[in-house]
Amino acid sequence: MKKLSWFNKVMFFFNIVLTILTFLAYFLPFLAPKLFPFLSVFTLILPLMLVLNFLFFLYWLFQVKRQMLLSGIVLLLGVTFISKFYKFSGRETEKDNADFTLMSYNVRLFNLYDWMPRQDVPDSIAAFVKKHRPDILCFQEYTPRKDVDFGQYRYKYIYVNEHNNAKLGQAIYSKFRIINSGSIPFPKSDNNVIFADIKKGNDTLRVYSMHLQSIKISPDIHEKIDEQKSKVIFNRLSAAFKEQQHQAELIQQHKRECQYPMIICGDLNNSAFSYVYRSVKGSMKDAFEESGKGFGKSYNYKYYPARIDYVFTDRDIVVKEYITFQDFIFSDHFPVMTRLAYEKEK
Template identity: 65%
Template sequence: MRKLSWFNKVMYFFNIVLTLLTVFAYLLPFMAPRLFPILSVFTLVLPLMLVFNFLFFIYWLFQAKRQMLLSGLILLLGITFVNKFFKFSSTTLPDAADDVTLMSYNVRLFNLYEWLPDNDIAQKIPAFVKEKNPDIVCLQEYNKVGDNSFSQYKYSYIFSPKGQTGQAIFSYFPIINRGSIEFPESANNAIYADIKRGNDTLRIYSMHLQSIKISPDIHENIDEEKSKLIFRRISNAFEKQQLQADLVEKHKSECPYAMVICGDLNNSAFSYVYRSIRGDMNDAFEEAGGGFGKSYNYKYYPARIDYFFADEKLEVKEFNTFSNFVNSDHFPIMTRLNFIKDKE
């Protein structure tokens, strides 16, 4: 430390502070939001912390300083977090006749309130689904604007409680059972459908957890009062999400079939809620995705808040995010799965 210039001493001080904050952020997915609602907000900036740790590592490396070990160790300890944020390459396994393709998409009411200037989004979204032709499609923030627009699917389950924003599952395969999980004091919900494909039965959960109600243009005109309001809003939403995640976790623990969970969790892959709902299932993006997997249309940050979690009995053969299809505040995600024969 004595051999460092005054500037490097300052840099190293900030490096140490960043390291401590990053370690704390690593622990947050194991801490219930209702116990630390304000602190849970830090999970949203963990990717940024990883980026700064990498920059510090490069900074010290170019100077051949041993201080590079600090951020290097932090990055090594958090390698699983890095994989949740960015994948250098995707994986695509060969097609098989019995593969199942699934799409999940928060359609934002098919632009009912004209958030976007296009007036034909209610036609564009069904056309996109028809083009990609998934075997099963799960739509969040669905409403009756979409009725009769997905007629290629013989089987469907549409759930819109009391005329509120709902969800829908469309399938080429028979739906033999279906239901919903109501979330207390919330317009959000989860639905499920047991789908028969040959001799296999697959349960599909589609969910939309509590929104943090932060718009993509939140960076504009932020003052201190607005910042405090945003902070409280996010922490309150995380508390509600924990309750909702607990309800989903209990429900899925009683399921006798292989499962796929998909939808809009409104939270990052570094959160308690993500960890709780995922459980021991595989994140399709981690298994086969590439890049950032951005699923929310926020201009300055590659937010991934829409997911596919696949049962360990299922092999993830492909995963895609369609970030060029801008007809909602979310992007469609799609995966291709198959049963692992020796685990059936």
């Protein structure tokens, strides 16, 4: 420290503070939101802290200062968090006849309330599905519409409930036979999870489509956020994360009773650095981490590459490809699709 200039001493002080905060954020996925709701909100800025640590590392590296070791160690210990935030290269393997594709998409009620100033949203989504032809299709924030045709799917399970005079729910469409289906209701919430047991050849797979408690931050908000609005958003996030914890526990319980290989997809409404993500994912694989590329942004928020839509698979399901369609803007979410193969343990 004695050999550092006064400016570098100040920079190193901030570097130390950032290090402490980053290590705290590393432990947050293990802390229940019900116990520490204010800390849970902190998980949302972990990517920013990783970026700042990288900038500090470069700052000291260019000066050939040993202080670079501080941020270097932080980044090394957080390498698993980095892969959840950004993937430098996606893995794509050759297609096989046994492969199948799954698409998950929060369709925002097919623009029922005209959030977007266009009338072609339902037709565009239907055309998009026909173009990419996923074998299994999962919709969140789904509402039945006579003018939207998914007749190419022989099998389906649709769950809806009445909400503000509109039918709000989820749907699973499949080219393979559905032999069982059901839902996991969430207490005092319009959100829920649905599932379908799908017969593919001689195998049966269970597919869950989830829509956890919304944090109710619209991507359409562009006004200045003052101190009062910040408090409202903070309290809203804290309350939502506590609700999500209980919902994640219900999913965990339901998973334990399932004897089939599982796929969980849908809108988690939380980051990959959260307690809720860790709870729902468990020992399963994150398809984006397996074969994704870039930020994997799935929510159309202007100021942050938010990935809140996921596909989790059992360990013996191979993830061969993962795509986020960020140029298809017909909802506040982007569709995600993955190509999978089920390989039984030998």
